[in-house]
Amino acid sequence: MKKSVYINSVGSVSAQKTFDNSHFLEDIFNHNDTVLSIIAPDYREYIPPAAARRMAKGIKMSTVSAKTAMTEAALEENEIDAIIVGTGLGCIGDSEKFVIDIIDNDEQFLTPTRFIQSSHNTVAGQIALGMGCKGHNFTYVHSVISFESAVLDAKMQLENDEANHILVGGVDELVDHHVDTHRLIGHIKQEAVETMAVLSSGTQGAVFSEGAHFFVLSNEKRPSCYAELLAVETYNTLSQDEVSEKVALFLSKNKFTLDTVDVVILGNNGDVEFDGYYNELAKGIFKNTCQAYFKHLSGEFDTASGFGFWLANQILKHQYVPKAVRLNSVETTSPKTILIYNQYRGENHSLTLLRKC
Amino acid sequence: MNKGVAITGMGIISAIGNNVAENYASLISGKKGISKIFQIETVHKDEIMVGEISDTNPVLEKRLDVSENQWSRTVLIGCLAAEEALKNAVITKINDVRTGLISGTTVGGMDKSEQYFYDYFEHPEVRQHITGLHAGDSTKKIAKHLGLEESFVTTISTACSSAANAIMLGARMIKSGQLDRVIVGGTDCLSKFTINGFKTLLILSDTYSAPFDDNRKGLNLGEAAAFLVLESDEMVKKENKKVLAYVKGYGNANDAYHQTASSEHGDGAVLAMEKALKVAGMQSSDIDYVNAHGTATPNNDLSEGRALIRLFDEKVPEFSSTKAFTGHTLAAAGGVEAVYSVLALQNNIMFPNLNYKTQMKEFDLTPITQVTKKPLRNVLSNSFGFGGNCSTLIFSKEA
Incomplete structure (x- = not known):
């Protein structure tokens, strides 16, 4: 008998002020740019300043986000059985600096710190080290399904009772060379766009950003519980005309129908070249369903779907869909079931199904 | 099992x-x-x-x-x-x-x-x-x-x-x-x-x-x-498939000791090996051969050696590291050594730990240094990485 899986807490550091769980998108920060930095918390409240100085931005964001989730779940550090992190590029800032040092100094006078931190599993390793967690410690690095891979791994362990509480997160940091090169190939928008106008930009590319989202997933419901995780699936390829069919199949496999989805959260990022996938669903099978979107707030990055997951959990807990994320005018009074669909540039599609707990 | x-x-x-x-x-x-x-x-x-x-x-x-x-x-x-x-x-x-x-x-x-x-x-x-x-x-x-x-x-x-x-x-x-x-x-x-x-x-x-x-x-x-x-x-x-061997056990643990170095007594390694044995439903005495991580760094081999002694309670089976053949192939190493473990099972052969001459001072462990025949049922393979990551796989002839 498989156990149920619950999301017992959330933690977020993003381009919106999401690090404080007592607020839920009441004030939206309106950016007007092509690249968004996070709204940083006061790190001194979470990390000793001496330690923070040595930390990469991704580690700092993750530490705050993970601590927020741990505090909210009211679990002791030694109750965490596993740590699983998704990240597209890890601490890319350190990798970038190490490459620059290699080239500029002709492979000489190098120090190990940057190399050590550049390992993709640095965040998961550092959190384990900080918490003294000797359990399962995995890091997934597969573009925009990095976070979903981590969730899927956790879900499997919790269902099979191999673990009771797992800290699951997604993190990515933004750095200069990555931004500059992605501008060259048109993956970043050329012209600045205002937060609430991202979807109507009519241009190619996305607004890039960064963030860290951590959650405590357990096979028991705690007082802080946000939602039950029902299913997550990923597909490396999918054509636009197959999306609707895939969604219907996914729902039916999990004994749901289109009408039982109260809110669908879509990963639109305002890239005219690839938003068609989302429009297909929004104008088609989910035409009469309450629709939400989030990448105008979070920006696009490999683990941006962590923000989508955070949003779904918040909607289920607070029982309303904030105005700033509404994609259509269909109302929902008491949302019980939420489906998240995400993809990036037509690849790495994911479907995640959550239910009110 | x-x-x-x-x-x-x-x-x-x-x-x-x-x-x-x-x-x-x-x-x-x-x-x-x-x-x-x-x-x-x-x-x-x-x-x-x-x-x-x-x-x-x-x-x-x-x-x-x-x-x-x-x-x-x-x-x-x-x-x-x-x-x-x-x-x-x-x-x-x-x-x-x-x-x-x-x-x-x-x-x-x-x-x-x-x-x-x-x-x-x-x-x-x-x-x-x-x-x-x-x-x-x-x-x-x-x-x-x-x-x-x-x-x-x-x-x-x-x-x-x-x-x-x-x-x-x-x-x-x-x-x-x-x-x-x-x-x-x-x-x-x-x-x-x-x-x-x-x-x-x-x-x-x-x-x-x-x-x-x-x-x-x-x-x-x-x-x-x-x-x-x-x-x-x-x-x-x-499909009436020919089975080469079975993945029988697996375990991952974190040393939670240092970002790049292994703990002195190989805590994470012991945990990973114990988990793998538990998943396989085996005792340590069921393991016939260990394909060690054995990178040849001072730190790894000491830590892993101590972990082996702890797990096998002094009765460490034949073991060797094949990294002197291939070099340390980083992320691929666990895959390379999985293939070698299956080859060992298929041929009842253990591969030599090349370039070994002098026993380490810290313990009484000697890897096998020649191609050695032995009926093998279960092979244990270790892979450890930065971030305190320790993984063990157990490959077996029988399901």
Whole structure:
């Protein structure tokens, strides 16, 4: 008998002020740019300043986000059985600096710190080290399904009772060379766009950003519980005309129908070249369903779907869909079931199904 | 005992051979693949020895029939090993059942990223490598090359235990019924990035690496790709598949001691091995041979040796590290050594720990140094990585 899986807490550091769980998108920060930095918390409240100085931005964001989730779940550090992190590029800032040092100094006078931190599993390793967690410690690095891979791994362990509480997160940091090169190939928008106008930009590319989202997933419901995780699936390829069919199949496999989805959260990022996938669903099978979107707030990055997951959990807990994320005018009074669909540039599609707990 | 997951195919490319048969031939003839580096222009070329795959990129591209300079070397060698694994498992229609691909990599497309880091701005003709920096991009390309569609495809990067963890995830997904079949393993090519990184850590040997030797001077880096095909019992039955061996046990634990070094007594390693035995439903006495992580760094071999003594309660079975043959192939190592573990089981042969001369002062452990015949039932393979990551796999003849 498989156990149920619950999301017992959330933690977020993003381009919106999401690090404080007592607020839920009441004030939206309106950016007007092509690249968004996070709204940083006061790190001194979470990390000793001496330690923070040595930390990469991704580690700092993750530490705050993970601590927020741990505090909210009211679990002791030694109750965490596993740590699983998704990240597209890890601490890319350190990798970038190490490459620059290699080239500029002709492979000489190098120090190990940057190399050590550049390992993709640095965040998961550092959190384990900080918490003294000797359990399962995995890091997934597969573009925009990095976070979903981590969730899927956790879900499997919790269902099979191999673990009771797992800290699951997604993190990515933004750095200069990555931004500059992605501008060259048109993956970043050329012209600045205002937060609430991202979807109507009519241009190619996305607004890039960064963030860290951590959650405590357990096979028991705690007082802080946000939602039950029902299913997550990923597909490396999918054509636009197959999306609707895939969604219907996914729902039916999990004994749901289109009408039982109260809110669908879509990963639109305002890239005219690839938003068609989302429009297909929004104008088609989910035409009469309450629709939400989030990448105008979070920006696009490999683990941006962590923000989508955070949003779904918040909607289920607070029982309303904030105005700033509404994609259509269909109302929902008491949302019980939420489906998240995400993809990036037509690849790495994911479907995640959550239910009110 | 608990049920294992069937291995129906394997493929490999390393410094000691372009396929499984060549690797086996090198292993039993003691032919190591360690030499001076010749394909990467590095200022350290006279101070280090590496396990380099002999074919150059143009040769590999030709073998795969792909255009010139479109892919990282990580992708090229990954495609070759994955292709061999599928062929070995006699899979022609990859999308006919729920098939997944899980690859481990740390380097990804870093070889191209470091080469064109500044060139991207002036040279549009090399911009295809910009997105190649994503580790997952290598897996994406391998999936595409294999024709895998609408499937579960992901990448694990836990440093030098990546491929072992990919095998572990694959086995768990088959067991839990999420996939019918999965291609698991890893791929990493040599790069200036890793050469210089390990150089700064002062753990690169300037000569042939000597795992578990008292005078060991550090590791030789290597490059490789290795994949296994795992299939569910239903698939094996339905298609009357030949089973090469079984993934019987697996365990991952974190040392939670230091970002790059292993704890003095190998706590994480002991935990990983204990977990793997528990999953397999075995006692430590059921293990006939250990393919050790054995990187030949002072720290690893001491920590791992102590962990082995703790786990086996002083009765450590025959063990060896095959890294003196291949070099330390980083993320791919767990895949490479999974293939070697299966070869050991199939042939009842244990491979020598090359270059070993002097026993370590700290304990009474001697690896096997000759090709040794022994009836093998269960082989344990360790892979440890940065971030305190410790992984153990147990391969068995019987389900």
